[in-house]
Amino acid sequence: MQYLIYTMVLFLAGAALQSAPAVAKKYTGYSVVVINGDYETALFGLENAIVNRGLTVDHTGHVDKMLERTSKATGGQSPYLGARYLSFCSAKLSQAAMQADPDNLAACPYVMFAYELKAEPGKARIGYRRPIASEKPAAQKALANIEKLLDAIVKEAAE
Numbered sequence: 001m002q003y004l005i006y007t008m009v010l011f012l013a014g015a016a017l018q019s020a021p022a023v024a025k026k027y028t029g030y031s032v033v034v035i036n037g038d039y040e041t042a043l044f045g046l047e048n049a050i051v052n053r054g055l056t057v058d059h060t061g062h063v064d065k066m067l068e069r070t071s072k073a074t075g076g077q078s079p080y081l082g083a084r085y086l087s088f089c090s091a092k093l094s095q096a097a098m099q100a101d102p103d104n105l106a107a108c109p110y111v112m113f114a115y116e117l118k119a120e121p122g123k124a125r126i127g128y129r130r131p132i133a134s135e136k137p138a139a140q141k142a143l144a145n146i147e148k149l150l151d152a153i154v155k156e157a158a159e
Contacts, residue, residue, distance in 0.1 A: 009104070031151065032127035035158050039116035041067035042124035045157035046114050050088055052156070058109060061085040065111035083115035093146050107131040110150060114157075117123075126157050 035042060050057055063085060067078035087109035097104040111129040116122075128150040131143040 004149035030079070030127055030129050031154065033154055033158050034123055034125050035141060036122065037124050038122065038134065039080075039114060039124045042116070042126050042157065043082070043084055043114040045159075046086065046112055046126050049153040049156040050086065050112070050149055053090075053153070055088050055090060057086045057088050059087045061087070063113075064115070079117055079119065081116040081118050081121060083113070085111050085113040087111050090146070090149060093142070093149060097139065100142045101134050101136050104132070104134065104139055107143060107146060110146065112150065112153065128154060137155050 048058060061084060064078050064080040064083040067076070067080070067083075071077050074087060089108045089110060094104075094108045097107055110131075112127065113129075114126045116124045130150075131146050134140050134143060
């Protein structure tokens with residue numbers, strides 16, 4: 001019986017692989033810095049560091065409010081005292097990334113976030129979603145430039 005189950009699992013896994021896209025880009029994760037201070041101060045610093053570069057925040061997502069609003073339906077509670085993400089782009093850097101590889105559309109908008117955990121008040125976190133990896137050298141360079149921008153924004157906001 002176990003052999004039959006293993007055979008079915010292998011068959012289904014093989015079928016899934018055959019239907020998967022031929023080329024998949026790799027998501028590389030995120031970068032987070034912990035700072036002493038509250039969430040509001042961290043968010044303010046993050047917003048200022050973005051605007052100081054002549055960039056415009058296109059959207060602010062209120063993750064903490066969404067989790068609280070949906071807590072009864074999901075049975076979960078928000079772990080945050082405050083949590084927001086900010087999305088924006090640099091036209092220059094995004095243009096270079098998409099010229100190098102049109103699939104880099106997935107790198108825009110850039111997403112940065114600030115949050116403070118209920119379990120660790122007074123220690124806010126700021127960070128960003130890292131760009132998707134690329135196999136093409138020109139695209140790697142363009143995405144590295146985006147990541148340098150995001151890293152510089154975090155460093156300024158953390159000061």
